[in-house]
Amino acid sequence: MLDLLHTTKTHDESRQGEAVELAPTGKSDGRKLYIESYGCQMNFSDSEIVASILIDQGFETTKDYKEADVVFINTCSIRENAEQRVRNRLKEFEAAKNRKPGMIVGVLGCMAERLKSKFLEEEKLVDIVVGPDAYRDLPNLINKVEEGHKAVNVLLSREETYADISPVRLNSNGVTAFISIMRGCDNMCSFCVVPFTRGRERSRDAASIVKEAQDLFNAGYREVTLLGQNVDSYKYTPKVEEGQEPQPTINFAKLLEMVAQVSPDLRVRFSTSHPKDITDEVLYTMAKYENICKYIHLPVQSGNSRILKLMNRTYDREWYMERVDAIRRIIPECAISTDIITGFCTETEEEHADTLSMMDYVKYDFAYMFAYSERPGTLAAKRYEDDIPEEVKKRRLTEVVNKQLEHSLERIQQYVGKVQKVLIEGYSKRSDSDYCGRNDQNTMVVFPVDPRFKVGDYVNVLGESCTSATLIGRIVD
Structure with missing residues (x-):
């Protein structure tokens, strides 16, 4: 989401x-x-x-x-x-x-x-x-x-993907860039306005995506993030001229592989995955290519099956846990982040507890956390009463945030004492004497500037300490 x-x-x-x-x-x-x-x-x-x-x-x-x-x-x-x-x-x-x-x-x-x-x-x-x-x-x-x-x-389109437009990179660090691979969304989550504001789902020509990635790499960029409301449902069938053989449909796993093959020095990330659609094929593709970052944003929203049904998420608690198990099995080093909504319509204390227990099960590396806010025009606004008091929503949100802070610290501590491959993205916000960048698992890493290396280089960083959000270390040979 x-x-x-x-x-x-x-x-x-x-x-x-x-x-x-x-x-x-x-x-x-x-x-x-x-x-x-x-x-x-x-x-x-x-x-x-x-x-x-x-x-x-x-x-x-x-x-x-x-x-x-x-x-x-x-x-x-x-x-x-x-x-x-x-x-x-x-x-x-x-x-x-x-x-x-x-x-x-x-x-x-x-x-x-x-x-x-x-x-x-x-x-x-x-x-x-x-x-x-x-x-x-x-x-x-x-x-x-x-x-x-x-x-x-404000007309919505079933065809527009802007595939032929080369974006102007704004406020760019010259190292990382977004590539939009699809537009719109066909999922009708009851709390979300995206299907009404961005229209139906349509996938961009795969060749144009690969070309954009190649052009970015040639221009010095070293990381791209493939963007879509639900990247796992990407599906593009190449057009064929009269007399040519039909070409197979390209799914997200294949597209991911095509972009990874641009260069082993081009890191590839993606966002966002939907738990109902992420496949083992995608996971095995991630495991196969070193330059596909081992990080998945997998929004859960709630850990309770009844609430998930009210949200129209089309999966239940057990399905989500099975997908997490598959990620852990196929890509053991993979980081997982999520979105969580507290205080959705009719949510009980027991159902809120299911979300907390899901957090304990997965131990997310980080999370985006929200108290439910009713949006006009959504299915939830039409069907359900926003009946959870604000103070209850906020108290539940605080419980979620506190638990996530514990898990984030626990997850990041695993990198202390270990060497991480980091792409230098720029200078730290706090000091020009420090570089910052992210490791494969999307953790922010801060380390002293070394004149041998510049922004856009890959370096090996030994983690020496951490906060719940940042790994602090130094470059090692």
Whole structure:
């Protein structure tokens, strides 16, 4: 479940829940573009597509919204605090717009469809509202606004994958990059708005994915993350010309292998897996290739079968545990992370205890943890009463967080005294005298700068100490 703006995290894995700005780039005709992204990795990937489309139209990106001609905010619509945060930010943009007549402000992404009338008509905060499948229409929509009209396109598509667009890498470290392999979602989890905001599932041409990975490697990148709401359901049948033999369908295991074969020096990660779809074939492919990272994000949401059924997750407690057992059997060194929701509709104390016992069974390396927040338009909002008091949700969340902190520390302690292969991603946030990067299992590692090595190099790091989220060590030969 990529599109969760998390309230609590135990691992500094991504930019979820943060706004990012664009560094100046592109050949400009004088117009400047500013984008802020909130939410999931998919939103950040989409912003790179938007930047590519508009740079082709002559825009130059800027990291100062006050000097921009076009300002976009790419939204997440999973949690209520995300909406309020976006609304507050739009009011700041409105103040800048008052000082700079002609500035265009727009909302992109998952929030667009549901809140288009509010943003455009009631609150008059924006000029453009564009859904995730309509980014190609942005030049036309900008023209409409410049002619004095409001502009909206929130139509969903069954075909759009943006496979032919080479994303502009925003705020890039030049080492790691996302590659979107599919769009939309066919799973109808009752708490989730993604099927309604991103449309039906469709997979991108495998050849275009491999080419993007190859191009990134040639440009110096050393790690790619394959993105999809449910990567395990990736399925692409190559098109054949008249007279040619039909080609076999490419599933996720095969795609994973194809990307891994770009180069043994290109690390491959992926997110997110769905417990109902992850296969032994995928696990054996991960075990076969050293450069496929031994890390799986496997959202459980709840450890209780009744609650899982209410969530429409289409697996039960026993199925999930069997998949964990398969991971441990086929890839013993694999790290597992998860998403957990506390206080879902009608959840009892005993059912909450099942989630805690699932955590003890798996001992997740890290987790994204949430108190349930009802989202308008979801199946849960239509079918179930949000009947768990907020104080109970928060108390259960605290119990989950505390248990996860224990498990995270226990899991990371296994690397102390051992040598880890780490890709240097940049300098530590706290000190320019330290590098940071991740090991195969996605654990953040911090270690002193060694002048023999630079960002983008692989190094061997001996773990010497740790916190519940970070391994601290030093480079060894």
